[in-house]
Structure formats: C-alpha cells, structure tokens
Amino acid sequence: MDSMMMDAMASEMKTSGMEMMDMAVMQACIDACAACEQACTVCSTQMMDCSVACMNCADMCGAMMRTMLRMQGMTAPVMMSMLDACIAMCRMCMDDCQAHAEHSDVCRMCAQACRACMDACMEMRDAMTKMAS
Amino acid sequence: MDSMMMDAMASEMKTSGMEMMDMAVMQACIDACAACEQACTVCSTQMMDCSVACMNCADMCGAMMRTMLRMQGMTAPVMMSMLDACIAMCRMCMDDCQAHAEHSDVCRMCAQACRACMDACMEMRDAMTKMAS
Amino acid sequence: MDSMMMDAMASEMKTSGMEMMDMAVMQACIDACAACEQACTVCSTQMMDCSVACMNCADMCGAMMRTMLRMQGMTAPVMMSMLDACIAMCRMCMDDCQAHAEHSDVCRMCAQACRACMDACMEMRDAMTKMAS
Amino acid sequence: MDSMMMDAMASEMKTSGMEMMDMAVMQACIDACAACEQACTVCSTQMMDCSVACMNCADMCGAMMRTMLRMQGMTAPVMMSMLDACIAMCRMCMDDCQAHAEHSDVCRMCAQACRACMDACMEMRDAMTKMAS
Numbered sequence: 108m109d110s111m112m113m114d115a116m117a118s119e120m121k122t123s124g125m126e127m128m129d130m131a132v133m134q135a136c137i138d139a140c141a142a143c144e145q146a147c148t149v150c151s152t153q154m155m156d157c158s159v160a161c162m163n164c165a166d167m168c169g170a171m172m173r174t175m176l177r178m179q180g181m182t183a184p185v186m187m188s189m190l191d192a193c194i195a196m197c198r199m200c201m202d203d204c205q206a207h208a209e210h211s212d213v214c215r216m217c218a219q220a221c222r223a224c225m226d227a228c229m230e231m232r233d234a235m236t237k238m239a240s
Numbered sequence: 241m242d243s244m245m246m247d248a249m250a251s252e253m254k255t256s257g258m259e260m261m262d263m264a265v266m267q268a269c270i271d272a273c274a275a276c277e278q279a280c281t282v283c284s285t286q287m288m289d290c291s292v293a294c295m296n297c298a299d300m301c302g303a304m305m306r307t308m309l310r311m312q313g314m315t316a317p318v319m320m321s322m323l324d325a326c327i328a329m330c331r332m333c334m335d336d337c338q339a340h341a342e343h344s345d346v347c348r349m350c351a352q353a354c355r356a357c358m359d360a361c362m363e364m365r366d367a368m369t370k371m372a373s
Numbered sequence: 374m375d376s377m378m379m380d381a382m383a384s385e386m387k388t389s390g391m392e393m394m395d396m397a398v399m400q401a402c403i404d405a406c407a408a409c410e411q412a413c414t415v416c417s418t419q420m421m422d423c424s425v426a427c428m429n430c431a432d433m434c435g436a437m438m439r440t441m442l443r444m445q446g447m448t449a450p451v452m453m454s455m456l457d458a459c460i461a462m463c464r465m466c467m468d469d470c471q472a473h474a475e476h477s478d479v480c481r482m483c484a485q486a487c488r489a490c491m492d493a494c495m496e497m498r499d500a501m502t503k504m505a506s
Numbered sequence: 507m508d509s510m511m512m513d514a515m516a517s518e519m520k521t522s523g524m525e526m527m528d529m530a531v532m533q534a535c536i537d538a539c540a541a542c543e544q545a546c547t548v549c550s551t552q553m554m555d556c557s558v559a560c561m562n563c564a565d566m567c568g569a570m571m572r573t574m575l576r577m578q579g580m581t582a583p584v585m586m587s588m589l590d591a592c593i594a595m596c597r598m599c600m601d602d603c604q605a606h607a608e609h610s611d612v613c614r615m616c617a618q619a620c621r622a623c624m625d626a627c628m629e630m631r632d633a634m635t636k637m638a639s
Contacts, residue, residue: 109541112619115611116548141540142508148575149515151428154420159313162417162428166303167322169568173299176547180292180336185328189300192325195318203313212514220511242408245486248478249415274407275375281442282382284561287553295550295561302435309414345381425579432569433588439565446558446602451594455566458591461584469579 110134116178132234133175139220139227140172143197146220150204150213157203157214164200167193168224175231183235190232197225243267249311265367266308272353272360273305276330279353283337283346290336290347297333300326301357308364316368323365330358376400382444398500399441405486405493406438409463412486416470416479423469423480430466433459434490441497449501456498463491509533515577531633532574538619538626539571542596545619549603549612556602556613563599566592567623574630582634589631596624 113134144165151161171193174181201221208215246267277298284294304326307314334354341348379400410431417427437459440447467487474481512533543564550560570592573580600620607614 109545109615112545112548112612112615115615137544141544145536145540145571145575146508146511148572149511152425152576152578154424157313158420158424159310159418161313162310163307163313165572166306170299170303172544173547173564174296176544177292177295177551179551180290180294180296180333182332185325185332188325188328192318192321195321199315199318200313213511216508216511216514242412242482245412245415245479245482248482270411274411278403278407278438278442279375279378281439282378285443285445285558287557291553291557292551298439305411306414306431309411310418312418346378349375349378349381423579425576427579428576429573429579432572436565436569440562443558443561446556446560446562446599448598451591451598454591454594458584458587461587465581465584466579 116176127238129234129238132230136227136231137172137175139224140168140175140193143220143224144168144172146213146217147200150217153211153213155207155211155214157200157207157217160200160203161217164196164221167196171228183239187232187235190228190235194225194228194232197221197228201225249309260371262367262371265363269360269364270305270308272357273301273308273326276353276357277301277305279346279350280333283350286344286346288340288344288347290333290340290350293333293336294350297329297354300329304361316372320365320368323361323368327358327361327365330354330361334358382442393504395500395504398496402493402497403438403441405490406434406441406459409486409490410434410438412479412483413466416483419477419479421473421477421480423466423473423483426466426469427483430462430487433462437494449505453498453501456494456501460491460494460498463487463494467491515575526637528633528637531629535626535630536571536574538623539567539574539592542619542623543567543571545612545616546599549616552610552612554606554610554613556599556606556616559599559602560616563595563620566595570627582638586631586634589627589634593624593627593631596620596627600624 113130117130147161147165147168151158151165171189174186174189201218204214204218204221208218246263250263280294280298280301284291284298304322307322334351337347337351337354341351379396383396413427413431413434417424417431437455440452440455467484470480470484470487474484512529516529546560546564546567550557550564570588573585573588600617603613603617603620607617
C-alpha cells in the first residue's frame with residue numbers, strides 16, 4: 108500500500124468509529140495480507156498437500172485486505188472476528204507449508220508470508236483492543 | 241449448488257476430518273452464502289449508507305462459500321472461526337440494510353439474504369459442534 | 374439470481390446506457406457464471422492437470438458475475454471485452470476438464486458448467502451487439 | 507511481488523508454453539494490478555460517480571493478478587484476451603476517476619494506478635506478442 112494513498116484515505120474517508128486507529132499498524136497489516144494472498148496463490152499451484160489450504164488462505168487474506176482498505180461498513184467487533192479468522196487460517200496454512208519447506212522454496216516463502224500475516228493481524232487486533240479500552 | 245455436483249464432490253474429495261459432515265446443511269450454507277454475495281453486490285451499488293458494509297459482506301460470503309466448496313485445506317477450528325466472522329458480518333450488514341428497507345426493495349431483499357446467510361452459518365456451526373462431540 | 378432481486382435491481386439502478394438490455398439474457402448469464410465459479414472451485418481441489426485452469430476460470434467467472442450484477446460503472450465495449458475473456462477462459466477450462474471426464478464425475482460436470490457459461494456469455498454478447506445496432 | 511518469490515516461482519513451476527516469458531515484465535504487471543486493485547478498492551468507498559467502475563476494476567485487476575501469479579492453466583490467447591479486458595477496464599475507470607481528480611486526492615491517485623496498470627498490461631501484451639513471433 109502506497110503511503111500517499113494511505114494518507115489520502117485516512118484524511119478523506121469517513122471512519123465509522125475507527126478514527127483512533129494506528130494507521131501504521133493497519134498499513135503493515137494490509138501489506139502483509141496482500142503479500143500472503145500472493146504467496147498462497149503461487150503456492151496453491153504446486154499441487155502439494157498444502158495446495159487447498161493455500162487457496163483458502165489466499166481468499167481469506169484478500170477479503171481481509173479489502174475490508175481494511177475500505178475503512179468503513181465495519182464495527183470493531185466484526186473487524187476483530189475477521190482478524191481472528193484470518194489469524195487461524197494463516198496459522199494452519201503456515202503449518203501445512205512449513206512441513207515441506209525443505210523441499211520447496213515456494214512453500215518455505217509461503218510459510219514465511221503466512222507467519223508475517225498472522226503476526227500483523229495479531230498486532231492489528233492488539234491495536235484495536237487498546238483503542239477500545 | 242447443484243446436488244449432483246455436491247454428491248460427486250462428497251464422494252470424490254478427500255475430506256480432512258469432515259467425513260461426518262451433514263452435507264445437506266453444508267449445501268444450504270453454500271447456497272445462502274452465494275445468494276448473499278449476489279444481493280450484497282447489487283446493494284453496494286446503490287450508494288446508500290449500507291454500501292460499504294455490503295462490499296465487505298459480499299467479500300466475506302464469497303470467501304466462505306469457496307472455502308466450503310473446497311472441503312479440504314481446513315480444520316474444524318479454522319472453519320468455526322470463519323463461520324463466526326461471516327455471522328458477525330452478515331448481522332451487521334443486515335442491520336444496516338434493514339434501516340432503509342422501507343425505502344428500497346433492494347435493501348429489503350439484501351437484509352433478507354444476510355439473515356438467511358447468518359442463519360445458515362449458525363446451523364453449519366451447530367452441525368460441526370455436534371460432529372465434534 | 375433471485376428474479377425478484379433482478380426486477381428490483383432493474384427498476385432501481387441507474388443503468389448507464391444498458392437500459393435496453395434483455396434482462397432475461399443477463400440473468401441467465403449471471404446464473405451460468407455463478408454455477409461455473411462453483412464447479413471450477415470444486416474441480417480445482419482435485420489436483421488433476423485441469424486444477425490451475427479451474428482456479429483461473431473460477432476467478433474470471435466471479436469477476437464477470439459481479440460486474441453484471443452491478444449494472445453500472447461499465448460501457449458496452451468494456452463489457453464486450455470482459456465477455457470475450459470469459460468465453461476464452463471457459464472454453465480452455467472446458468477442454469482441459471473434458472479430457473478426463475470419463476474418469477471423474479467432478480471434471481465432467483465442471484466441463485458442462487464451463488460450456489453453459491461460455492454459451493450464456495456468447496448470448497449476452499449477441500444481445501449487446503443487437504442493442505447497439 | 508517479492509523478487510525471491512518470483513524467482514522461486516519461475517524455477518519451480520511448470521510454465522505451459524510460457525517459458526520464454528520476460529519475467530521482469532510480468533512481475534511489473536503483477537505489481538501494477540495489485541496496486542490498482544488496492545487503489546480502486548479505496549476509491550470505491552468514496553461514493554462518487556466513479557465508485558462502481560472502481561468496484562469492477564478492482565475485481566478485474568485482482569483476477570488478472572492471480573492468473574499471472576499462477577503461471578499455468580492458461581494459453582497465450584486466453585491470457586491476451588484477459589489482458590485486453592483488463593486494459594479496457596482500467597482505461598474506463600481512469601477516465602471516470604480523472605474527471606474529479608482535482609477534488610479528491612484518492613481519485614487522482616486511483617486514476618494514476620489505473621494508468622500504470624493499463625500501461626503494464628500493454629507491455630505484458632507486447633512481450634507475449636514478441637514471444638509468439
């Protein structure tokens with residue numbers, strides 16, 4: 108996500124109760140979701156036993172990314188619930204890909220992208236929890 | 241979802257611990273997600289204050305639908321987490337659309353599709369809980 | 374696509390030059406795209422040599438379906454170009470799946486869904502050509 | 507797209523007649539599609555008269571991006587047809603957004619992202635034409 112776009116988005120959009128959101132944390136989370144969707148899309152074509160997990164994970168990360176980009180049409184509890192789903196999916200896909208990371212560079216990098224996305228979603232979740240308290 | 245396709249899918253696919261799944265419940269949930277994605281896609285173009293919620297809901301329902309269709313690359317806890325996110329999103333979008341159901345037939349039908357999807361996801365969740373116990 | 378939703382959509386939406394569109398043809402095309410996206414999503418998980426074609430075809434049919442549902446933000450030439458891409462993709466995926474239709478019921482049904490989607494997109498294309506002339 | 511991932515992808519994947527593809531051109535095109543999907547997703551929430559075009563463009567760019575990432579399940583003519591559709595959509599969306607670029611930074615940046623994506627798809631198309639000759 109381009110930072111100028113992110114700034115424009117932050118200043119122009121209605122933010123439906125998300126005004127206090129730490130934009131740097133959200134930008135990092137959007138980038139991690141985008142990278143994970145791409146890595147999983149590549150990895151899914153390898154026809155290894157992680158393929159279908161990668162298809163599912165690419166779909167979930169794409170939906171998560173677009174929902175954050177929209178910054179509206181969302182309440183904090185719904186966002187938390189989506190982050191939980193994305194975290195669970197990334198963890199599972201990471202485990203599946205890690206299992207043959209030694210044999211495939213694509214799987215190894217996909218496992219890394221899943222971990223990065225899982226971590227970024229957890230930080231986003233933490234930032235939202237702090238915002239609410 | 242065509243029932244012949246569903247049967248073929250059930251018999252040919254590896255099912256990763258989902259062998260006991262009630263296929264009729266899952267088929268109903270797939271259909272409800274597909275209908276909700278379509279209704280939300282239409283409703284999002286009306287430029288009313290539910291538009292962005294509808295974009296988010298269409299994305300989540302589409303990802304949920306495809307994940308069920310794949311019937312693999314999934315554990316029960318991850319599926320439960322995605323169902324929770326889909327239920328939360330459908331409820332919020334339903335509330336947003338219901339608010340102007342009197343003024344727009346599209347919003348009224350979108351709210352109905354969101355409710356049907358929310359209900360179908362809750363039944364899917366119940367079926368999975370029973371399966372696990 | 375529910376026909377009541379289709380009627381509401383036709384009457385409420387701005388139609389950007391598509392007012393003359395034969396709604397029955399478009400509804401049939403939307404339904405065929407939805408069915409093809411689902412069939413291809415199932416078929417892609419079989420790890421046969423049609424799998425990646427099915428992933429690509431599911432994506433294209435989903436984008437095509439949502440673009441028709443929106444009925445705006447579109448000119449006739451852009452719609453024609455998307456229909457051409459969807460027709461080309463469905464034909465290729467159909468050929469790939471047909472190659473092992475004897476060995477897999479899922480592939481056989483996926484090939485049928487691809488053919489139906491290709492035909493519906495060609496009828497949509499014809500209807501648009503007549504509309505323009 | 508991470509260049510290490512791109513290298514791994516290029517070396518591990520079957521390439522179905524795309525072995526001669528200039529990977530730098532494809533990587534640039536993947537990046538431009540990803541950026542355009544994101545910009546259009548943000549811009550679509552502004553409820554200006556480009557909103558629906560942006561929804562359509564985000565969908566098409568996302569499908570185009572994932573199809574290139576898969577590097578399989580594809581013939582050159584199908585890829586060309588998809589590139590044509592993506593070029594047509596980006597041009598239309600760019601024109602719609604450019605019309606109020608003075609009033610909205612998001613629209614101005616979205617128009618830039620659409621132009622960059624259109625250009626990258628045309629370069630990809632040229633590279634494929636040269637490859638075929």
